[in-house]
Amino acid sequence: MWTLSGFADEISPDLTEQCEVASSLGLKYIEVRSAWDVNILDLSPVQLAEMKKTLSAYGLKVSSIGSPIGKIFIDEDFAPHLERMRHAAEVAAELDAPYIRIFSFFLRPGDDPAAHRAEVIDRMRALVRVAEEADLILLHENEKQIYGDVPERCLDLVRSVGSPYLRLAWDPANFVQVGVRPFTDGYPALRPHVEYIQIKDAHAADGTVVPAGQGDGEVAATIRALRHDGFDGFFSLEPHLALGHAAGGFSGPDLFRTAWKAFTDLLKTEEIEYA
DSSP states (O other): OBEEEEBGGGTOSSHHHHHHHHHHTTOSEEEESEETTEEGGGOOHHHHHHHHHHHHHTTOEEEEEOOOTTOSBTTSOOHHHHHHHHHHHHHHHHTTOSEEEEOOOBOOTTOOGGGGHHHHHHHHHHHHHHHHHHTOEEEEEOOTTBTTOSHHHHHHHHHHHOOTTEEEEEOHHHHHHTTOOIIIIIHHHHGGGEEEEEEOEEOTTTOOEESTTSSSSOHHHHHHHHHHHTOOSEEEEOOOSSEEETTEEEOHHHHHHHHHHHHHHHHHHTTOOBO
């Protein structure tokens, strides 16, 4: 039984509307990235308490904290960011979230990733130490223009850090947008480290984001293989159907429903049960 979740701020900035739409689709989990146009790590204690109350009222739990950790340039000061990671762990504990999504630092245009490898790995190890102390799993997402944007460097990261507290979040659209065929080029090597799936698809020709199964993200092939491999985890809708940018994306209620239907139709076609 696979478990569906979704980036609820793709629905609306308003938390209540996020929860209303998510629960109307039968979701029991959401991924929290922002509410009331405030990033999850910048919510006040009062706002976090309101979030917990609202989630409980709708019977929703948190699959992951959709944090911005690692979304700074590799040459920016890391110390304040490490403190932000510690706060992310506190927020995850407050919301009973087992995962925190992170990234492996933006590179300046034209920079050779190999020139920053040692610094990236040192920083990732520091982030993972926080996770180990908090007993939380970090999910590295293959975002565009970061060190770990292609399968080879994603694999390098998890192998080099070598901790069970660092796993991979698989985003097929992001792979497509950097010229990777996700399943063909990445699945065999990365599958042992993949813990969490983000549902987003894209066209290779121009990078346009589309509903799952309508692009070049090889989503159907991937879910067939995951079923064969016995995957049992979260699939988080991150549609980006109206807007996508470095800090996140937006779809609105109707397009979020479109994304949900596209993915659940794929699951039904493959005769895969989900909740």
